[in-house]
Structures are given as structure tokens and as C-alpha cells.
Amino acid sequence: MDIKNNIAEITNTLHGKNARLVAVSKTKPNELILEAYNAGQRVFGENKIQEMTDKSEALPKDIEWHMIGHVQSNKVKYMAPFVSLIHSVDSWKLLKEVNKQALKNNRVIDCLLQMHIAEEETKFGLSKEELFEMLESQELSTLENIRIVGLMGMATFTEDKAQIRKEFKSLAGIFNEVKTKYHAENIEWRELSMGMSGDYDIAIEEGSTLVRVGSSIFGSRNYDN
Numbered sequence: 001m002d003i004k005n006n007i008a009e010i011t012n013t014l015h016g017k018n019a020r021l022v023a024v025s026k027t028k029p030n031e032l033i034l035e036a037y038n039a040g041q042r043v044f045g046e047n048k049i050q051e052m053t054d055k056s057e058a059l060p061k062d063i064e065w066h067m068i069g070h071v072q073s074n075k076v077k078y079m080a081p082f083v084s085l086i087h088s089v090d091s092w093k094l095l096k097e098v099n100k101q102a103l104k105n106n107r108v109i110d111c112l113l114q115m116h117i118a119e120e121e122t123k124f125g126l127s128k129e130e131l132f133e134m135l136e137s138q139e140l141s142t143l144e145n146i147r148i149v150g151l152m153g154m155a156t157f158t159e160d161k162a163q164i165r166k167e168f169k170s171l172a173g174i175f176n177e178v179k180t181k182y183h184a185e186n187i188e189w190r191e192l193s194m195g196m197s198g199d200y201d202i203a204i205e206e207g208s209t210l211v212r213v214g215s216s217i218f219g220s221r222n223y224d225n
Helices: 003-014 030-038 049-058 073-079 092-104 128-136 138-142 161-181 200-205
Strands: 020-024 043-046 064-067 085-089 109-115 146-153 187-193 210-213
Touching: 003 020, 003 030, 003 200, 003 210, 030 049, 043 049, 049 064, 049 073, 073 092, 085 092, 085 146, 092 109, 092 146, 109 128, 128 161, 146 161, 161 187, 161 200, 187 210, 200 210
Parallel strands: 020 043, 020 210, 043 064, 064 085, 085 109, 109 146, 146 187
Antiparallel strands: none
């Protein structure tokens, strides 16, 4: 597994596109993350807050840590001092908790609102109606320590590329709609996080600005924490 070459290959794919690579380092040891870091990668995605916190303390301080997994509200306080972007805000309760913990740390934390675009029931995320309800709420403007910077979605886990493209296209359509419709002090529409190792090429074609790639960099996950 040549991490440096894998990153170079993916970065070449992104060249000339408005997209950045989030190296998904969940379950990976610090040595492998350092290999990617030494190859020039600075943005890493984790799906467990405790694991990300431990890694942030042990690894170089200029790493940009993204939380890409489902977030439990009672654990937000552990990542609030350092997290760069939370991809997976899927409820009012969570958004308000991020704001509360960001205030305690004298920070403004960037957030993506996670949309449910897959046909699988297991995926988290907001419906289009819930998204609009959130963005139209009077309460949103009172959350001064969060910044909504875009949307995130995960396609159905399938070999059907047409279905994956349809789901990404749908999310991109919603993104373009909210960009023109909703404006506030704490909203800055600039990121569309979609695409993983198996489908990031389609995601880029459909307008993704952040692709979350793990196995194509580090190899298949063969152990867990």
C-alpha cells in the first residue's frame, strides 16, 4: 500500500476541479496518518470523537480535523476545542449543542447539514422539508458560534452508478436551491460534501467540493478500534 502514490493519484483526479480531499483516517494508526501527512495531506476525517481527539493530541497541530460520522450531542464538548468542520449535523438539538460548546471555547465552528439522500433506512440525515424548516427558523440567527457552510450526503451503497449519480444530482440541486434562497450572518454556502472511495469520481462530476476517501488511500479496513 503506497499511501503517497495513492494520494497523488486522487489529487490528480481533483486537479482543476473545485474539490478537496478529506483523507478518511478512522481506525488507522498514527503512523499511517503521518505517512499521508508527509505526502502533503492536511485534511483528515474521523467518525469517532474520542479517536479523533486522541489523534489530534498526538499528531501535528496543522492538521485540519473533520468529523464525518454520526455525532452524539453529549460528546460534542470533546471536539469543540479543535474540530475544523463537522460534516454530519442532522438535527436542531445537535446544531444547538455545537453552538453551545463552541461558545465555551470562544470559537465559531463550521458545520455541514447532513441530508438523507440514500434509499437505505440506516443512513442519518435531514429531509428536504426538515432542512428548509431549519433554515427558515427565527432561532437560527441566534446561533452565533456556528457557521453553516454547506451540505453533506451519502449515496446508497450500490453498484448501480445511475442511482448514485441520481442521488448526488439531487443533493447538488438542493444545494443550489438553498444557496439562492437562504442568507444569514451565520450561513456561508461553499461546501458540498459527497463522494467516497467507490463513487467520488461521480460526486466530483456532480459538483462535490469535498470527497471523503479512505480505502483508496489506506487500503481496506481490516481491523477496528
